[in-house]
Amino acid sequence: MSTSSPSTPNADSNKRADSVTMSDIARLAKVSRPTVSIVLNERHESIGIAEGTRLRVLEAARELGYRRNALARAVKTGRSLTLAFLAGDPDIEYSSRAFSGVLDEAEGTDYAVQRFRLHDKSDEDCKVVQHCAERRVDGIIVNDTGLATATELIRREFEPQVPIVWLDPKGPQDWGVQVRPRDIKGMSDAVEHLVELGHQRIAFVAGIEGVGTGVPRVKGFRRALEAANLDDSLVRWTHWEEEKITAALHELMALPEPPTAILCGSDAMALLYLRELRALGKNVPHDVSVMGFGDLARVAHSDPALSTVRVPYNEMGREAVRQLLAMLEDPEMSREHREIWFPTELVLRNSTAPAP
Amino acid sequence: MSTSSPSTPNADSNKRADSVTMSDIARLAKVSRPTVSIVLNERHESIGIAEGTRLRVLEAARELGYRRNALARAVKTGRSLTLAFLAGDPDIEYSSRAFSGVLDEAEGTDYAVQRFRLHDKSDEDCKVVQHCAERRVDGIIVNDTGLATATELIRREFEPQVPIVWLDPKGPQDWGVQVRPRDIKGMSDAVEHLVELGHQRIAFVAGIEGVGTGVPRVKGFRRALEAANLDDSLVRWTHWEEEKITAALHELMALPEPPTAILCGSDAMALLYLRELRALGKNVPHDVSVMGFGDLARVAHSDPALSTVRVPYNEMGREAVRQLLAMLEDPEMSREHREIWFPTELVLRNSTAPAP
DNA sequence: ATTTCGTTCTGTAGTGGTAAAATTATTTCT
DNA sequence: AGAAATAATTTTACCACTACAGAACGAAAT
Numbered sequence: 149m150s151t152s153s154p155s156t157p158n159a160d161s162n163k164r165a166d167s168v169t170m171s172d173i174a175r176l177a178k179v180s181r182p183t184v185s186i187v188l189n190e191r192h193e194s195i196g197i198a199e200g201t202r203l204r205v206l207e208a209a210r211e212l213g214y215r216r217n218a219l220a221r222a223v224k225t226g227r228s229l230t231l232a233f234l235a236g237d238p239d240i241e242y243s244s245r246a247f248s249g250v251l252d253e254a255e256g257t258d259y260a261v262q263r264f265r266l267h268d269k270s271d272e273d274c275k276v277v278q279h280c281a282e283r284r285v286d287g288i289i290v291n292d293t294g295l296a297t298a299t300e301l302i303r304r305e306f307e308p309q310v311p312i313v314w315l316d317p318k319g320p321q322d323w324g325v326q327v328r329p330r331d332i333k334g335m336s337d338a339v340e341h342l343v344e345l346g347h348q349r350i351a352f353v354a355g356i357e358g359v360g361t362g363v364p365r366v367k368g369f370r371r372a373l374e375a376a377n378l379d380d381s382l383v384r385w386t387h388w389e390e391e392k393i394t395a396a397l398h399e400l401m402a403l404p405e406p407p408t409a410i411l412c413g414s415d416a417m418a419l420l421y422l423r424e425l426r427a428l429g430k431n432v433p434h435d436v437s438v439m440g441f442g443d444l445a446r447v448a449h450s451d452p453a454l455s456t457v458r459v460p461y462n463e464m465g466r467e468a469v470r471q472l473l474a475m476l477e478d479p480e481m482s483r484e485h486r487e488i489w490f491p492t493e494l495v496l497r498n499s500t501a502p503a504p
Numbered sequence: 505m506s507t508s509s510p511s512t513p514n515a516d517s518n519k520r521a522d523s524v525t526m527s528d529i530a531r532l533a534k535v536s537r538p539t540v541s542i543v544l545n546e547r548h549e550s551i552g553i554a555e556g557t558r559l560r561v562l563e564a565a566r567e568l569g570y571r572r573n574a575l576a577r578a579v580k581t582g583r584s585l586t587l588a589f590l591a592g593d594p595d596i597e598y599s600s601r602a603f604s605g606v607l608d609e610a611e612g613t614d615y616a617v618q619r620f621r622l623h624d625k626s627d628e629d630c631k632v633v634q635h636c637a638e639r640r641v642d643g644i645i646v647n648d649t650g651l652a653t654a655t656e657l658i659r660r661e662f663e664p665q666v667p668i669v670w671l672d673p674k675g676p677q678d679w680g681v682q683v684r685p686r687d688i689k690g691m692s693d694a695v696e697h698l699v700e701l702g703h704q705r706i707a708f709v710a711g712i713e714g715v716g717t718g719v720p721r722v723k724g725f726r727r728a729l730e731a732a733n734l735d736d737s738l739v740r741w742t743h744w745e746e747e748k749i750t751a752a753l754h755e756l757m758a759l760p761e762p763p764t765a766i767l768c769g770s771d772a773m774a775l776l777y778l779r780e781l782r783a784l785g786k787n788v789p790h791d792v793s794v795m796g797f798g799d800l801a802r803v804a805h806s807d808p809a810l811s812t813v814r815v816p817y818n819e820m821g822r823e824a825v826r827q828l829l830a831m832l833e834d835p836e837m838s839r840e841h842r843e844i845w846f847p848t849e850l851v852l853r854n855s856t857a858p859a860p
Numbered sequence: 861a862t863t864t865c866g867t868t869c870t871g872t873a874g875t876g877g878t879a880a881a882a883t884t885a886t887t888t889c890t
Numbered sequence: 891a892g893a894a895a896t897a898a899t900t901t902t903a904c905c906a907c908t909a910c911a912g913a914a915c916g917a918a919a920t
Contacts, residue, residue, distance in 0.1 A: 167665070169876055180900050185878060196897055218638045220579045220876035224905050228575055230618075238603045239801070244595040251594065251621045260639055263619045265607045282574040283616055309523070423807050445595070446802045451779050525906055536870050541908060552867055576906035580875045
């Protein structure tokens with residue numbers, strides 16, 4: 149047998165440095181492995197372990213520098229103590245703020261968070277979702293999925309086994325647990341603020357017609373203007389392309405009776421308009437008031453500082469985790485269809501002023 | 505094939521997550537469990553499985569909707585196929601850009617990424633690091649650790665078992681694999697640019713003296729000014745507090761011979777100065793040139809658009825993963841002390857102009 | 861026909877842990 | 891003191907999977 153073994157040098161280097169196991173502790177503390185398990189998981193309340201033994205095990209664990217093996221544990225218990233956060237690129241502020249909230253809330257629990265990136269391209273997303281499934285995550289938070297196919301993909305893969313929370317999903321959805329901002333209310337608050345300032349001609353420039361956050365925001369816009377008996381015809385859809393966004397502004401300002409206030413579908417758009425209006429020789433806020441939506445960190449430092457509607461992404465991320473944990477506690481909760489609404493907040497800075 | 509009955513193979517959900525296992529496939533395909541393992545892991549090249557058997561297993565797996573259990577696999581193989589990314593808050597753009605690169609590069613491999621948050625508070629970080637250790641991650645990327653204690657904590661926990669890559673560590677470090685930007689070169693490039701524009705009085709406002717990124721950047725600043733035979737005395741340290749940053753600007757501009765160009769330790773500071781200089785009635789860039797450092801996404805849209813030094817965080821994140829994977833391939837590499845330097849790039853926009 | 865060989869597959873024994881039943885040790889009660 | 895009750899451990903089994911030795915089989919070589 150050992151006469152002609154191929155001399156591969158993988159004899160010991162191939163094996164990963166094997167860490168300390170419960171068996172090692174058991175040997176040192178002169179107890180059985182399950183005893184170690186009971187002690188280290190603090191199940192001695194219900195099982196009963198002599199104090200002396202307990203301390204001996206603890207001491208042995210400390211001495212050997214033992215770290216629990218969450219993987220092995222997960223195999224047996226069927227719970228990986230891992231949550232998945234599926235979203236687009238991490239350097240988009242909306243999703244990173246939500247993610248920050250997720251980490252906030254996950255901290256202090258035993259859950260770790262795995263980050264997966266969605267692409268809105270169904271074949272790549274399919275792989276990501278499978279990858280996620282193979283990890284046996286206990287719960288899933290999905291943020292920022294524009295594509296209906298991804299939604300369906302995720303649903304098919306995980307429902308009803310794995311609880312899912314939809315964080316600010318882009319469209320309406322008649323199933324699952326959803327955490328959403330009160331976009332309608334947020335926008336109508338913004339309109340009311342402008343109306344109070346005496347504005348009569350108010351425009352709203354949104355993203356893609358009929359899709360995403362624009363829909364409820366336009367609804368809020370129209371609702372508030374109707375309530376104030378004002379013209380709600382100044383809605384423009386732009387597809388988020390910078391040229392089209394700029395074109396929309398130029399078109400509005402070239403109107404015989406141009407708007408005295410412009411609401412933007414996003415903060416990014418509002419920042420662009422601040423610059424663009426300056427280029428047009430308009431003073432914000434004295435000639436035109438501008439408001440954004442979202443309250444990105446940077447809009448507090450624009451010039452003028454942007455008035456906007458704060459969407460509490462961070463808190464929403466926290467809530468998503470809370471919901472998930474509740475569903476893990478009580479599987480019955482997973483079956484319910486729930487929508488949790490988060491209030492937005494009017495943030496008034498210097499880009500809004502009384503109508504000229 | 506497509507006429508398979510929609511019969512659910514496992515009993516009603518009395519048990520929590522009873523997913524399909526290899527045993528189920530083995531039963532259906534009438535082979536043993538190891539055979540299934542060989543087929544599904546595509547080890548048939550070296551083991552040898554008849555094509556008919558292989559297809560039968562594959563078909564059975566498809567029919568049952570099998571998903572590999574990465575956890576169980578990890579327990580046996582000792583590799584979790586998971587990387588950890590330790591950093592501060594995810595909504596800091598620097599770290600989220602690096603994280604984006606990490607995800608870019610991890611995609612397409614079998615590795616998933618777990619995100620842990622560091623706090624620069626040693627007791628909380630200690631818990632995080634332990635948590636991370638329990639997950640048996642295969643490799644670790646650490647970004648943005650200001651505190652030396654965290655560095656030491658991580659080192660003690662994981663070295664030399666688990667390969668670590670330090671992504672833009674804040675201080676010098678004589679061990680481990682480090683991925684760093686060429687701060688010195690970046691700053692001296694910036695100075696050279698200003699010198700070419702005819703500036704003679706150039707100031708640099710940095711963060712905390714002797715700590716972090718300010719150190720190499722000041723070095724680059726001094727080096728370039730010396731080379732140009734210019735005064736390098738206009739260095740100010742501010743501790744990153746907004747009032748102190750502003751105070752530094754006022755102090756500089758009140759000088760008998762105020763600087764005609766100001767280099768900032770960060771983009772955020774530069775944006776603040778843009779606003780502050782406008783308030784002082786100065787025109788940027790005609791009266792004063794301003795440059796940032798980092799190239800945050802938003803500085804392209806400031807007014808004027810900020811000239812800055814791009815730090816390729818995304819690419820650095822990618823490199824960190826590549827380094828980690830290389831170390832996992834060849835454990836010998838983990839022992840080396842390596843520094844990988846990434847070139848910065850001068851990004852010239854509209855906040856710099858010839859000296860008045 | 862026997863040996864040799866290679867392919868294809870299975871049996872067995874892990875991996876590190878947990879759960880529950882079974883066993884042993886220690887009290888308590890009569 | 892002996893039985894019963896209780897506490898403290900251990901034994902056994904299992905989780906889903908992988909590694910490896912070796913068995914079963916047929917084909918080629920002798």
